[in-house]
Amino acid sequence: MSDQPRVEIYTKTDCPYCEKATDLFDSKGIEYETYNVTDDDDRFEEMVERANGRKTAPEVFIDDELIGGWDDTSALNETGELDEKLGIAEDNDDGIVEHRKLVIAGTGIAGLTAAIYAGRSNNEPLVIEGDEPGGQLTLTTDVANYPGFPEGIGGPELVNNMKEQATQFGAELKNGIIESVDDSSRPFRVEMKDGDVYTADAVIAASGASARTLGIPGEDELMGYGLSTCATCDGAFFRGEDMLVVGGGDAAMEEATFLTKFADTVYIAHRREEFRAEDYWVDRVHEKVEDGEIEIMKNTELTEIHGSQEDGVDHVTLVENDKGHPTDRLDDPGTEEFDFDVGAVFFAIGHTPNTDYLEDTGVETDDDGYLKTNGGDGGNQTETDVSGIFGAGDVVDYHYQQAVTAAGMGSKAALDADEYLDDLERADSSGEEVEPAAADD
Numbered sequence: 001m002s003d004q005p006r007v008e009i010y011t012k013t014d015c016p017y018c019e020k021a022t023d024l025f026d027s028k029g030i031e032y033e034t035y036n037v038t039d040d041d042d043r044f045e046e047m048v049e050r051a052n053g054r055k056t057a058p059e060v061f062i063d064d065e066l067i068g069g070w071d072d073t074s075a076l077n078e079t080g081e082l083d084e085k086l087g088i089a090e091d092n093d094d095g096i097v098e099h100r101k102l103v104i105a106g107t108g109i110a111g112l113t114a115a116i117y118a119g120r121s122n123n124e125p126l127v128i129e130g131d132e133p134g135g136q137l138t139l140t141t142d143v144a145n146y147p148g149f150p151e152g153i154g155g156p157e158l159v160n161n162m163k164e165q166a167t168q169f170g171a172e173l174k175n176g177i178i179e180s181v182d183d184s185s186r187p188f189r190v191e192m193k194d195g196d197v198y199t200a201d202a203v204i205a206a207s208g209a210s211a212r213t214l215g216i217p218g219e220d221e222l223m224g225y226g227l228s229t230c231a232t233c234d235g236a237f238f239r240g241e242d243m244l245v246v247g248g249g250d251a252a253m254e255e256a257t258f259l260t261k262f263a264d265t266v267y268i269a270h271r272r273e274e275f276r277a278e279d280y281w282v283d284r285v286h287e288k289v290e291d292g293e294i295e296i297m298k299n300t301e302l303t304e305i306h307g308s309q310e311d312g313v314d315h316v317t318l319v320e321n322d323k324g325h326p327t328d329r330l331d332d333p334g335t336e337e338f339d340f341d342v343g344a345v346f347f348a349i350g351h352t353p354n355t356d357y358l359e360d361t362g363v364e365t366d367d368d369g370y371l372k373t374n375g376g377d378g379g380n381q382t383e384t385d386v387s388g389i390f391g392a393g394d395v396v397d398y399h400y401q402q403a404v405t406a407a408g409m410g411s412k413a414a415l416d417a418d419e420y421l422d423d424l425e426r427a428d429s430s431g432e433e434v435e436p437a438a439a440d441d
């Protein structure tokens with residue numbers, strides 16, 4: 001056994017965030033012990049006690065110190081503190097690690113598809129994992145609409161296959177989060193949260209979107225203690241409870257359907273009359289309604305979650321108005337406020353595009369923060385306002401937000417970047433000056 005500290009990870013079966021945690025330690029070459037708490041009440045109680053009452057896996061410990069769940073572990077990794085705790089931090093004076101032709105932000109479906117194409121074009125991409133390695137699709141166990149898999153495929157399996165395919169073609173995957181991109185000169189400076197810096201001739205932003213929360217009372221206190229944004233990760237912890245899913249899109253329908261495996265009854269609170277979800281998912285939910293496993297609360301919004309970290313969620317406060325959007329009509333006599341008993345709450349209310357690291361560049365975003373790209377017909381559809389920075393997947397596409405559309409855009413971005421890099425090489429060898437686009441052009 002080496003001198004490394006003792007790493008212990010409480011896991012669960014079918015827990016994407018547990019896999020992310022073990023993958024992270026694997027990528028660092030760190031040994032660890034795992035304890036699966038599924039169907040093991042003693043281990044579960046032990047985990048809850050050691051994790052100060054938290055009932056969510058994974059829970060990570062280093063030398064008996066509680067690190068926390070995936071979010072906490074990933075946050076420590078971002079700052080480099082995790083490596084310090086593990087005794088593997090490296091000194092790096094100027095921070096510049098190396099120059100790459102192409103850096104890709106994100107290992108979701110868009111980033112990995114871009115990596116496969118860029119690898120095949122000999123652009124040897126460096127692909128940064130971000131705080132959600134594998135992206136959103138790792139949160140689902142059932143991808144039924146990705147072409148080529150008539151029996152469906154699990155999200156983590158699809159992502160792992162893509163990672164393998166990308167590395168086979170020469171892509172390098174790296175844990176870490178991009179803090180900022182500097183486009184004031186060429187090559188771009190890509191700064192990581194842990195202080196490392198890469199220079200790059202081109203960048204593909206495939207950084208996707210993150211789960212939204214409501215900002216209501218009780219949310220911060222109870223996140224991880226009965227409130228979750230990932231039903232597949234945490235649903236099984238609340239077996240036998242009534243559960244509330246908030247949302248009206250595909251993710252809400254899928255999560256509600258999944259939770260019927262564990263819940264006494266699943267309630268869906270949606271602020272409007274009509275769901276936004278595809279007919280396929282709405283039909284599946286209605287089947288469950290017929291079976292008495294799901295109840296739908298239309299024109300209803302969640303305003304407060306009550307409970308404690310010791311005992312979890314106790315009940316919630318909801319408002320209802322049959323004209324829809326009841327929180328916009330709190331003074332309307334038709335708005336009714338009521339308390340409702342549930343043991344767990346799952347948010348499935350959409351996503352915010354991850355673009356903070358591009359804030360100081362000339363890359364334009366729309367009012368909701370989604371990256372703007374050229375679009376249209378012909379080549380260069382994925383280029384942003386900054387020449388050499390391309391965008392792909394959910395960080396650009398606020399409308400389709402599907403794995404297959406993200407993959408399609410990822411391939412386009414890699415092809416556009418390849419053309420850009422070829423032009424750059426030609427200009428370099430002919431001695432022409434390559435104009436950097438000014439940040440605020």
Ligand SMILES: Cc1cc2nc3c(=O)[nH]c(=O)nc-3n(C[C@H](O)[C@H](O)[C@H](O)COP(=O)(O)OP(=O)(O)OC[C@H]3O[C@@H](n4cnc5c(N)ncnc54)[C@H](O)[C@@H]3O)c2cc1C
Nearest residue numbers: 106107108109110130132135136178207208393394401403
């Ligand atoms: C529960 C759920 C179920 C779904 N089921 C389906 C389905 O069945 N079929 C389907 O087609 N679609 C499904 N989707 C939608 C699908 O997952 C997304 O459309 C797709 O994953 C988008 O891929 P992406 O690569 O654009 O972004 P994401 O998957 O969001 O990946 C973004 C990547 O960027 C990284 N990143 C973010 N910020 C930074 C940064 N600063 N530096 C470096 N990296 C960064 C993240 O860590 C992540 O790796 C589902 C989504 C959810 C949430």
